[in-house]
Amino acid sequence: xxxVVSLTKQFGSKRAVDNLSFTVNKGEVLGFLGPNGAxxxxxxxxxxxxxxxxxxxxxxxxxxxxDNPRVAKTKIGYLPESAPLYHDMTVxxxxxxxxxxxxxxxxxxxxxxxxxxxxxFLGTVASQSIHTLSKGYRHRTCLAQALLHDPEVLILDEPTxxxxxxxxxxxxxxxxxLGQTKAILxxxxxxxxxxxxxxxxxxxxxxxxxxxxxxxxxxxQSGTGxxxxxxxxxxxxxx
Amino acid sequence: xxxxxxxxxxxxxxxxxPTAYAIIVVFLLLxxxxxxxxxxxxxxGDASLEWTFFFWHPWIFMLLSPAVGMKLWSDEQRTGTxxxxxxxxxxxxxxxxxxxxxxxxxxLAALLLTFPIMLTVNxxxxxxxxxxxxxxxxxFLVCCTFLAITMLISACTRDQVVCLIVSVVICVGMVLCGxxxxxxxxxxxxxxxxxxAVLSFGVWDHFRSLNQGLFRLQDLVWFSSFIMVCLLxxxxxxxxxRS
Numbered sequence: 001x002x003x004v005v006s007l008t009k010q011f012g013s014k015r016a017v018d019n020l021s022f023t024v025n026k027g028e029v030l031g032f033l034g035p036n037g038a039x040x041x042x043x044x045x046x047x048x049x050x051x052x053x054x055x056x057x058x059x060x061x062x063x064x065x066x067d068n069p070r071v072a073k074t075k076i077g078y079l080p081e082s083a084p085l086y087h088d089m090t091v092x093x094x095x096x097x098x099x100x101x102x103x104x105x106x107x108x109x110x111x112x113x114x115x116x117x118x119x120x121f122l123g124t125v126a127s128q129s130i131h132t133l134s135k136g137y138r139h140r141t142c143l144a145q146a147l148l149h150d151p152e153v154l155i156l157d158e159p160t161x162x163x164x165x166x167x168x169x170x171x172x173x174x175x176x177x178l179g180q181t182k183a184i185l186x187x188x189x190x191x192x193x194x195x196x197x198x199x200x201x202x203x204x205x206x207x208x209x210x211x212x213x214x215x216x217x218x219x220x221q222s223g224t225g226x227x228x229x230x231x232x233x234x235x236x237x238x239x
Numbered sequence: 240x241x242x243x244x245x246x247x248x249x250x251x252x253x254x255x256x257p258t259a260y261a262i263i264v265v266f267l268l269l270x271x272x273x274x275x276x277x278x279x280x281x282x283x284g285d286a287s288l289e290w291t292f293f294f295w296h297p298w299i300f301m302l303l304s305p306a307v308g309m310k311l312w313s314d315e316q317r318t319g320t321x322x323x324x325x326x327x328x329x330x331x332x333x334x335x336x337x338x339x340x341x342x343x344x345x346x347l348a349a350l351l352l353t354f355p356i357m358l359t360v361n362x363x364x365x366x367x368x369x370x371x372x373x374x375x376x377x378x379f380l381v382c383c384t385f386l387a388i389t390m391l392i393s394a395c396t397r398d399q400v401v402c403l404i405v406s407v408v409i410c411v412g413m414v415l416c417g418x419x420x421x422x423x424x425x426x427x428x429x430x431x432x433x434x435x436a437v438l439s440f441g442v443w444d445h446f447r448s449l450n451q452g453l454f455r456l457q458d459l460v461w462f463s464s465f466i467m468v469c470l471l472x473x474x475x476x477x478x479x480x481r482s
Contacts, residue, residue, distance in 0.1 A: 048326040051481040073328040080326075084319035088252050100244040101327045145323070 001026050001153050001183030002047065007056035009042050009207075016042045018207035019056070024200075026152070029179035031198035031215075032187040035235045039207040040187040041081050044157050047185070048078045060153050074102070077146035081157040083139045087131040091122055091141050094130060098145040116144040119174065136167045143171070147178075154178060156186035160193065172197045191227040194218070205235040241329040245337025246344075253307075253345050262303055263349045269299050270353060292356055293374040293450050297442055300382045301414045305406035307345050308389030309399045311338045312477065316397035321477075331477050335470055339390055346382045350375060370452030377449030380462040381442050385410045387469035394476040417443025 002024040009017040017039040024030045034040050045051055047058040049069040058065045063072040086094055095116055099109045117126055120140040125133055130141060139162065146154060159175065160168045168190075175184060175197045188194070194201045195215045203211040203218075211218060211234055215227070222230035253259035273295040315321040324334055360366045389406040396402050415421045416437055426434050438444075445458040 045322070050322055050325040070328050070330075073326060076326070078323075078326045080319060080322040082319045084321075084323055086248070086252070086320060087318070088255055089248075093251075097244065097248050098323075098327075101241055101329060103240075103328070 001028075001061055002155075002185055003059040003062075004043070004047065005057050005059070007043060007046055007058060008054045009039070009046060009051075010054040016207055017046070017053070020204070020207065020209060021056075022202055022209065022212065024153075024183045024185050026183050027180060028200060029175060029184045029186070029198045031194040031201035032185055032204065033189075033191070033194065033201055033231065034187075034204040036189075038204045038235070040204060041157055042207075043204075044078075044155050044185070044187065048076055048155055049073050074149070075152050077149065077151035077154045079143050079146045079154075079156040079159055081161070083142035085130050085138055085142055088129070090127055090129050091117070091133070091137075091144075092126045094141065095144055095148065099148050102149040104149065112148045112150070116147045119147055120144040121170065135162050136164060139163060139167075140171075143174075152182055154182055154184045154186075156184065158187055158189070160188065160190065168193075191231060194227060203231060203234055210234040241327075242333040242337040242340075245329075245334050246341050249311075249338050249341030250344055253341065258307070258310075259345045259348075262306055262345070263352060266299060266303055266349045267352055269303075270295060271356070273299075274356065289370075289374065289450050292353075293378055296378040297381050297414045297446060300378075300385050301410035302407060304346070304382050304385035305389040305392075305403050305410060308342050308386045309393055309402040309406065311342060311390050312393040312473070313397055313399045313402045317399075325481060331474050335390070335473055335477075339386065339470060342386050342390070343379075343383050346386070347379065350379055350382075367452060373452045373454060374450045377446045377458075380449070380459075381446050384442065384462055384465050384469075385413075387466040388413075391469040391472045391476070394473045394480075413440055413442050417441040 004020060004022050007017055007020045008015065020039070020043060022030070032040050032043070046053045047060070047065060049065045049072060052066060060072045061075045063075065065072045086097075089097065092113065095113045096109065099112050104112050117123055120143055122137065122140055122144060125137050130138065133141065139159070143156070143159060146156070154175075156175070160171050163171060172193060175186060178184060179197070179199065186197075198215060200212075200214050201218055202209050211221065211230065213221065218230055219225055219227055222233075270292070274292045277295075312321070315324065325331075357368075357371060360371070361368070385406070388409050389402065392406045392409070393399075393402045396405075416425075422434060422438065425437060429437075445461050448455050448458055
């Protein structure tokens with residue numbers, strides 16, 4: 001479903017992503033781990049077509065993001081890192097706007113918006129203005145827009161960042177549930193999430209993959225039974 | 240279709256907040272105030288509204304037009320929503336068109352709300368309504384030109400205040416460079432060719448002919464090409480920023 005082939009991104013003299021290759025299949029939840037500045041968000045932005053790679057390609061459901069970005073983007077639901085929203089809109093207005101951009105109309109739009117609101121537990125705040133919402137609700141509103149068109153691929157950049165423990169649990173459960181029928185790539189700093197929600201994980205450092213495997217394999221690889229130890233051993237600590 | 244969705248969102252954003260109302264009210268107060276004070280509307284007896292009413296528009300637009308356009312791309316970049324737009328299946332161009340038309344609609348509404356002055360001159364005298372219509376078109380085109388410049392600047396920066404200041408400076412320059420005093424001073428500093436080049440950016444020449452009821456092809460080409468260049472520039476800057 002997601003096929004990343006030799007993806008590279010150069011910003012001036014800095015190589016943010018260096019010849020990265022991996023795949024995520026349907027029914028798989030891939031945890032994308034790495035220290036700050038390792039190239040996680042840059043990789044996600046290239047896969048979602050926000051900016052082009054310096055070289056390499058990313059295919060979503062067989063469609064190249066470079067050659068056919070419009071079609072590839074229809075297959076992706078994306079939650080950016082800071083969960084950006086139009087604060088002057090209501091939750092319902094924002095989701096309707098996103099559904100219209102996605103080409104949904106009439107009853108299909110209404111159903112999609114209702115389903116997303118239900119899935120992300122936004123029913124109580126649907127008619128509220130976004131600027132009045134707490135961080136948790138804002139995050140879920142942005143997640144809801146990623147689910148509107150029932151995409152085959154979900155790319156979530158730190159979906160649990162800034163949420164309280166209850167909300168984190170809810171989002172993890174949601175990712176796990178959605179992962180049964182979709183291909184999900186999500187980045188996180190919280191290593192427990194890998195065990196809680198991922199079927200596989202990769203650790204990136206300085207734009208390169210330094211570990212790849214199921215949570216059990218990674219824990220075994222650590223030698224101490226701790227993912228944190230593996231993470232600290234494999235990644236550069238001063239980034 | 241996506242342009243229309245963006246247009247609706249932008250327009251509702253203007254009118255769901257005080258921005259559009261404040262700017263429209265200030266525009267109406269300034270345009271009517273200047274017409275009846277410095278414009279000497281009651282004494283001059285100019286039913287074409289050329290000098291009493293339309294004359295003041297470029298002066299008002301050079302300050303207020305950037306206030307409408309400054310948020311167009313600056314705000315998207317500051318809040319990060321540009322990342323949402325950039326990953327939706329829509330072209331940058333359709334977002335540019337939708338946003339630009341929404342800002343232009345705010346000004347169209349502002350201009351339409353000056354209709355009492357048209358009713359007044361028709362009641363008091365026998366004006367050439369065709370010339371007045373041409374004056375309105377001229378005003379709207381000047382305003383749209385300033386909006387296009389503001390949009391171009393807003394693509395360059397995430398700071399709305401910087402966008403406002405830079406856009407106002409450019410628009411003030413375009414209004415001032417139609418004045419003889421300005422041309423004379425400029426002529427002392429630079430070569431005549433450079434003066435010609437600078438003067439070609441002035442709005443008065445093109446605005447004045449429309450204001451007199453003359454539809455000249457060269458004016459329409461000047462306005463439309465200026466706007467198109469700014470919109471294409473916006474598209475190029477947004478694409479370059481993402482590469």
